[in-house]
Amino acid sequence: MSHPAAWRVAPGMTALLRPPRASSLVSQGYTLSGDTLEVLLTPDTTAHQLERTIRTTAGTLVSSYWLVRVLSWGLALFFGVLALLALLILDLFNGLMGRALESFSLSTDWENALLLSTFVIGVVIISFAPQALNAGPEGRVAVMVRRWFGREDQATTRIRRRMGMVTRRGDVARVVVWNAMEPTSLGTSGIAACFRGVPVEVVLRVHHDELEAQLRQLAEAGIEAATFTDPEPDAGPEPRTGAVTGTGGTGLPPADPAPLNDPVAVLRQAFGPVAERALLTAMAFGTLTLGPPWRPSVDAARALPRDLVSGLVLTTLLEEPAPGVGDGEPDGTLWLDRLIADYGLLVAGPMTGGYEFSGPADWPRLVGAHQDTLRSITQRERPSLLRHFLGHDDPTAVLTTLMHAPPAERGQVAYRELLNRYIGLAVSREHYRGLKILAAVIHHEEQGSIADRDLLQMLSIENLTALVSAFLISGDADVALWIADWTRRFTGWRGTLDRALLLESMGRFEEAFTELSLLDERVEAVRCTDPSAAPHSGPVRPGTAGSGAAGSGTAWPGTAWPGTAWAVPDGIPLLSGYLIARTWILLSSGLDRPDAHGHGVRSHLEELTRLQDCGAFTPDPGQARQLENYWALLLEAEGDLPGAVARHALAADMPGVRQRRVLGSLINQGRAEREAAVAAWDGGPDTAPAVLRALGTSIAHLTEGYEGKRRIGDTDEAPIGAHNLALAELYVHAVAQACHPPTDPPPPCPPGPGLRGGGPRPPGRHRIHAEAGRPGP
Numbered sequence: 001m002s003h004p005a006a007w008r009v010a011p012g013m014t015a016l017l018r019p020p021r022a023s024s025l026v027s028q029g030y031t032l033s034g035d036t037l038e039v040l041l042t043p044d045t046t047a048h049q050l051e052r053t054i055r056t057t058a059g060t061l062v063s064s065y066w067l068v069r070v071l072s073w074g075l076a077l078f079f080g081v082l083a084l085l086a087l088l089i090l091d092l093f094n095g096l097m098g099r100a101l102e103s104f105s106l107s108t109d110w111e112n113a114l115l116l117s118t119f120v121i122g123v124v125i126i127s128f129a130p131q132a133l134n135a136g137p138e139g140r141v142a143v144m145v146r147r148w149f150g151r152e153d154q155a156t157t158r159i160r161r162r163m164g165m166v167t168r169r170g171d172v173a174r175v176v177v178w179n180a181m182e183p184t185s186l187g188t189s190g191i192a193a194c195f196r197g198v199p200v201e202v203v204l205r206v207h208h209d210e211l212e213a214q215l216r217q218l219a220e221a222g223i224e225a226a227t228f229t230d231p232e233p234d235a236g237p238e239p240r241t242g243a244v245t246g247t248g249g250t251g252l253p254p255a256d257p258a259p260l261n262d263p264v265a266v267l268r269q270a271f272g273p274v275a276e277r278a279l280l281t282a283m284a285f286g287t288l289t290l291g292p293p294w295r296p297s298v299d300a301a302r303a304l305p306r307d308l309v310s311g312l313v314l315t316t317l318l319e320e321p322a323p324g325v326g327d328g329e330p331d332g333t334l335w336l337d338r339l340i341a342d343y344g345l346l347v348a349g350p351m352t353g354g355y356e357f358s359g360p361a362d363w364p365r366l367v368g369a370h371q372d373t374l375r376s377i378t379q380r381e382r383p384s385l386l387r388h389f390l391g392h393d394d395p396t397a398v399l400t401t402l403m404h405a406p407p408a409e410r411g412q413v414a415y416r417e418l419l420n421r422y423i424g425l426a427v428s429r430e431h432y433r434g435l436k437i438l439a440a441v442i443h444h445e446e447q448g449s450i451a452d453r454d455l456l457q458m459l460s461i462e463n464l465t466a467l468v469s470a471f472l473i474s475g476d477a478d479v480a481l482w483i484a485d486w487t488r489r490f491t492g493w494r495g496t497l498d499r500a501l502l503l504e505s506m507g508r509f510e511e512a513f514t515e516l517s518l519l520d521e522r523v524e525a526v527r528c529t530d531p532s533a534a535p536h537s538g539p540v541r542p543g544t545a546g547s548g549a550a551g552s553g554t555a556w557p558g559t560a561w562p563g564t565a566w567a568v569p570d571g572i573p574l575l576s577g578y579l580i581a582r583t584w585i586l587l588s589s590g591l592d593r594p595d596a597h598g599h600g601v602r603s604h605l606e607e608l609t610r611l612q613d614c615g616a617f618t619p620d621p622g623q624a625r626q627l628e629n630y631w632a633l634l635l636e637a638e639g640d641l642p643g644a645v646a647r648h649a650l651a652a653d654m655p656g657v658r659q660r661r662v663l664g665s666l667i668n669q670g671r672a673e674r675e676a677a678v679a680a681w682d683g684g685p686d687t688a689p690a691v692l693r694a695l696g697t698s699i700a701h702l703t704e705g706y707e708g709k710r711r712i713g714d715t716d717e718a719p720i721g722a723h724n725l726a727l728a729e730l731y732v733h734a735v736a737q738a739c740h741p742p743t744d745p746p747p748p749c750p751p752g753p754g755l756r757g758g759g760p761r762p763p764g765r766h767r768i769h770a771e772a773g774r775p776g777p
Contacts, residue, residue: 006201009180009215010228011208013342016040016178016270017263018360025178026269029053035173043272045185047194051159156193163198172200179270180204181214188217196223203228208341209334263345263361264370278335280370281317282309282346284377285404286357288367293455294403297440303433303474303713306356307363308349311336312397316388317381350713351433353396378404386414390421395431398422399438416458423463423470430660432474432713435467439476442467446482461490468498473660475715477506493519493574497581505716509589516582520596523578526571576617579604580626587633601634621656628654629665632672641676648672663708664717670701671724678731688739692732699728 016025024031025040030053032038039053166172180191181204195202204225206214211227218225264283267275283289286309287298298304318332339345340355349356357363367374385401386409392398399422402415409415426435445453459467464487471480484491484499491498496518503512583604586593594600599607608627611617619627632647648669652662677694681687706721 007204007218007223007225008201008228009204009206009211009218009225011206011211011342013178013205013207013338014344014359016205017266017343017345026266032172035171036176037172037174038176038178040178040270041180041182041185042270043182043184045182047156047159047186047190050186050194051156051162054159054162156190159194160196160198163195163200167198167200174201174203176203176205178205181206181210182271188214188221192218192221192223207338209337262366262369263343263359264366274332275335275338278314278318278332278339279345280373281332281377281381282314282336282339282355282357283363283367283370284374284381285309285313285317285400286367287403288357288364289371289374289378290403293441293444294437297437297444301436301440303436304350304356306349306358308351308354308356309346310394310397310400311353311355312392312394313385313389313400316385316397350711351396351431352429353394382406386412386418390414390418393425393429395422395425395429395434398425399431399434403437410454419455419458420460420463423459423466427466427470430658430712430714432470432715435470436474436476436713436715438467439471439474439479442483443476443479446479461487465491465495465498468495468502472502472505473714473716477502477716481506493522494577497577500585501581504585504588509585509591512585512589513591513593516578516585519574519578523571523575524596526575572611572616576608576611576619576623579608580623580630583608583630584626587630587637601630601637605630605634621654622658622661625651625654625657625661625665629668632668636672636675641672641679644672645669645676659708660712660714660717663705663712663714663721666701666705666708667717667721667724670698670703670705670728673698673701674724674728674731681735683738685739688735691735695728695732695735699725699732702728 025038029042029049030037030039037054039050041050163172163175175195177191179185180188186194191202191204204214215225215227264276264279267279286307287295287304288307290298314336315333318336320332336346340347343359345357345359345361346355347358348354382404386405389398389401398418402419402422405415422434423438425431426438441455445456464483468480468484468487471477471483481499481502484495484502488495488499496515500512500515503509503515582595583601586601586604592600597603605627608617612619628647628651632644632651635641635644635647648665652665652669654662654665673694677691677698680694681691702721702725706718706725709718709721
């Protein structure tokens with residue numbers, strides 16, 4: 001049974017690495033699964049070698065192939081013997097009749113030879129004269145000579161003959177040629193010569209960067225091909241393979257076949273040293289090759305599900321050509337792209353700019369198997385990285401460089417500068433997964449001897465302070481609290497606020513209020529509750545905050561409201577920070593803890609609003625989002641759900657706000673929308689469609705916020721998003737069941753405050769709304 005000829009081109013090589021395809025294709029050069037014959041072209045593969053592969057395949061498939069060959073040889077032998085018998089008869093006839101015929105034709109032997117030669121030459125000229133006259137620019141005679149005497153042309157002819165035989169029998173209906181664009185192999189013209197006119201589907205597997213060139217070359221060869229976008233073929237059943245003598249079907253030595261699940265060996269044998277170098281460099285600078293203290297910290301932090309490597313570091317290392325590689329070879333960065341796009345060995349990781357190792361390989365085992373090679377690569381390439389990345393702003397690349405620096409380099413000034421630069425980059429870029437690894441290192445040093453605190457002693461006070469809030473977000477509140485205590489003598493009232501918020505995040509609300517109360521006297525010192533003390537004209541001479549009095553200067557000018565708190569300018573950051581922190585702790589804990597003046601959440605927010613109105617306090621975008629968020633949470637507690645949804649929407653759409661805060665507002669907006677939808681449901685099927693639509697909007701916002709939190713590594717608030725998302729989906733199920741109840745419906749689940757999250761919470765209960773409103777990142 002024959003099939004119509006069709007040519008298709010498909011990018012992607014992922015399936016090439018899957019066993020048993022990997023072992024068969026790389027070691028034998030071909031594999032046969034069902035009616036699909038797959039062939040791998042390696043560097044320097046010729047048509048003669050490909051013909052040997054297909055001949056081996058045909059020999060194992062077609063039992064009649066050798067019968068046909070024997071019959072052909074038998075017929076040739078039969079006609080040869082017949083010709084000899086004819087000559088024998090003629091010779092016998094000549095002996096009986098004498099020399100009459102010979103004397104009749106020509107008189108001498110050389111004349112007979114000349115006549116015979118002239119006759120043969122004439123027949124040849126007459127036979128091939130039309131083709132010689134129609135010879136194109138390449139010369140038809142030269143083509144015919146190559147076809148008769150050229151080894152490669154003879155091989156392509158035999159390939160077409162054998163493929164025609166196996167396709168007619170239905171043994172092969174599809175031929176897949178892997179690495180069809182190998183520059184030192186057959187090339188497009190050679191593949192076209194081998195399979196042109198054969199009634200078989202031909203699929204050319206190429207790298208993604210070779211697709212356009214492959215289609216163009218096929219068009220130039222007169223072959224119309226389509227792009228094949230279907231998934232790559234699965235491994236299928238165990239392939240049938242045959243022993244390939246000599247150098248194997250693709251010119252590769254049959255000894256030392258590529259081990260299963262070892263992409264290093266596959267790339268080396270199939271594609272050469274450039275491909276092998278790209279993968280080995282990626283393995284050398286991944287986190288699996290790290291030593292202490294970084295490797296144990298990576299494992300302890302659990303910030304990375306798999307081994308990870310920086311894409312920028314690899315690009316920097318692979319830009320330099322490998323030793324002994326010719327100009328025509330692809331460079332290392334091209335093969336890095338192929339490892340990602342074509343082989344799936346590297347996939348985008350949770351860190352921005354980082355890639356995880358993927359595929360069927362056992363990467364820890366491979367790192368152990370190639371450890372000597374990997375060690376030599378890191379020793380050769382690492383010295384240039386430390387200074388190189390001082391000017392870069394990719395936090396993953398900087399962290400990778402820090403982790404791979406040997407102990408001898410950690411005392412250098414460049415290492416100290418790079419470490420402090422990473423903290424600034426990580427905080428500004430929300431690189432919380434990397435910060436989680438750094439937190440594990442700091443925790444290890446904090447638990448050890450003071451004399452062994454190498455990394456901690458390199459950090460500036462500013463960066464240590466920044467790490468307090470960053471570690472809280474990454475889920476390392478214990479480490480953040482230790483740093484806050486360690487640096488307390490240098491941070492003043494800001495450190496007290498940070499510590500109070502850390503205790504709140506850990507659910508230690510009583511301690512948080514106690515810590516915050518340490519600032520009560522200083523806050524009162526910068527307040528002036530006597531409106532008559534406020535001048536309405538003249539220059540303002542700021543007082544000094546925290547001196548135990550209202551200050552030595554005049555108070556902040558403005559319009560006086562009854563009961564308004566006034567503040568001297570230097571105390572505005574303290575007062576606003578104190579009010580914001582206390583408002584959040586009250587909202588988070590659900591505790592009713594008025595201050596000395598009897599003020600609660602609403603009073604604090606109104607005081608902040610008055611400070612804004614009189615120009616004393618101008619919040620930055622992050623603080624403005626905080627205040628919108630707090631007003632929304634207060635409205636929720638007071639039962640004004642539509643107003644709360646509107647406020648959360650404003651907070652989520654605030655310009656100049658970091659992504660983490662925006663994601664927190666999306667979670668809060670989705671939660672408030674869920675509460676409003678549940679509150680509008682009367683339990684009957686009439687209101688169910690509108691409720692389901694509202695819940696769908698809620699789930700969309702909750703999903704966006706939760707997935708974003710997971711993506712950036714915000715382990716502090718990602719569980720809050722998951723909790724609220726699960727509740728929303730639970731309510732969707734409950735409403736849907738009310739619309740289409742089963743035969744015996746379960747009793748309805750009343751939407752009590754424990755599920756809906758409305759109203760004050762009992763002390764110590766874990767919060768269910770996202771905040772992202774603490775000072776810092």
